[in-house]
Amino acid sequence: MLTAGVVAPAIADPDGAGGGSGSSTPSAADVRAAKERAADARTDVDGIQERLAAADDALDAASVRAAKAAEAWNGARWEAQQARVRERTATAASARADKALRAQKAAYRDVLITTNGAGTDLAAANAILAADDMQALLEETATKDRVDDLLDQQRAEYDAAAGAAAKAEESATAAADEAEQALAKARTARDAAQAEADAAAATARRVGRQKVRLVATLARLQGVSVAVAQRRQEALESETRRARAAATPDPEPRPDPQPQPADDGPAPDPAPADPEPADPAPADPPAPSGGAQAAIAFARAQLGEPYQWGAAGPGSWDCSGLTSKAWAAGGKSLPHYSVAQYDVSTPISAGQLRPGDLVFWGDNGSPSSIYHVALYVGGGRIIHAPRTGRPVTEESMYYWRTPDFYARP
Structure with missing residues (x-):
């Protein structure tokens, strides 16, 4: 802890x-x-630093809530899209069944006109009466039996077509209802995501103002400039993130972080540098494939562009929107939904990571809890759209805490 x-x-x-x-x-x-x-x-000083840590925790919690809501919206929107596809498929099947039924109606009507309409029973009786011998009578009777068989077959085909048409119409109606429910769920999720995004933005503004005041007070108590106090605070926050990541078990063992010098009180001003911890990366992976190279190149081209929940470019992104479009540039289609991106990819371990793979964060041990995704670029680093107020950036994949899942598109 920094001292006064x-x-x-x-x-x-x-x-x-x-x-x-x-x-x-x-x-x-x-x-x-x-x-x-x-x-x-x-x-x-200790109290102020505790308040700064609490402010960061509040911002982190608000960001997680917003990320979960945004991905819930992406999930609801994706499910609504799938429901619409199922509705269109069911509607087309119903139309084909109706067409087949109309054809069967026409065929059945023609058979009835040709047989019953022409007096089949009367013709059969006359044939029996006019038969010269038993052989002729049997031939005439067989003809009637064949006609009756034809009628029975035609009736069975008509009944089957009518049943298929009714079932197809029922499926189409159910699919339409499902699509409407999915759309309603998506609208509710959209409103919830907007509310959480607004709340997170308000929290970020409040925490930002609070931290400016607290760092200024910290500088006065420590007898240093505000800029020096700010750099020290960033270093302390970076070390806190490192400690949190180290406290979270990795899916695969990785080397221990390099030991950091002990804090013996006020130290010389650190050189301005990347505040993220230099966490060790997985073992050097093979060179990325052409598709992975294209995905990484696309993601790097978006660095600095703003985060916007539900966005998939151009110009603004959310986490799964960025990875979806990045891999589209690499020749693979991924849904704009982090859970679905994991589902359609091949799960791997942390030790198997190579550039172009996807890195996920979730709430628990189930992939259904995933709410954030990033693109692994090698060297223990990722490109992602973090949250409201933070643009697309490249940083350590341990910038926050150890990821929960890994997958290869």
Whole structure:
């Protein structure tokens, strides 16, 4: 923890105690008071840093809620799209069944007209009466039987066509109802995502203002400039992220992070650098395939573009929108939904990662809880659209905490 570094000034004892009249030697009371002020300052620094950590936690929680809502919207929208596809398929099947039924109606009508309409029973009776011998009678009777068989077959085909048409119409109606319900769910999810995005943006603004005030107070207590205090705070937050990542078990073992020097109080100003921890990367992977290279190149071309929930370019992105379009450039179609992207990809371990693979974060051990996805680019780094207020960026895949799932498109 960074300390205040406060030095108590020497105060003359107006009563001359401990050093004679006019002596500059502090009394025991002065020393105690100075130590108390230093302790108070240290306590103040610790308290401010706790408040800064709490502010970051609040922002993190709001961002996660917004990410979950955004991916729930993507999921609901994707399901609505699938429901529409099923509706169109069912409607087309119903139309084909209706056409087949109309053809069977016409065929059955023609057979009835040709047989019953022409007086089949009367013709059969006349044939029996006019038969010259038994052989002729049998031939005439067989003809009638064949006609009756034809009628029975035609009736069976008509009944089958009518049943298929009814079933197809029922399926089409059910698919239409399902699509409407999916659309209603998507609209609800869209509204929830917008509300969470607005809440996260408001939290980000509030936390930003709060951190500016707290860092300024921290600088005053530590006796340094605001810029120095800000750099120290960023380094402390980076170390906190490292500790959180180290506390989360990896799906596959990875080397321990390089040890960091102990904090013995105020340190020289760190050189401006990437505040993200230099986490070790998985073993050097093979060179990416042409599709993976194209996906990475596309993602890199979007660096700096803003995050917008539900967006898949051009100019703004959410996490699954970016990975979807990146891999589209690489020749593979991925849904605009992180859970579905995992489902249609091949699960791998952290140790199998190679450039172009997908890295996922979820709530628990189930892939259905996934709510964030990034594109792995090698060297332990990812490109992703993080959240509202943070543009598309390339950074350590341990920037926040260890990912939960990995997959290869």
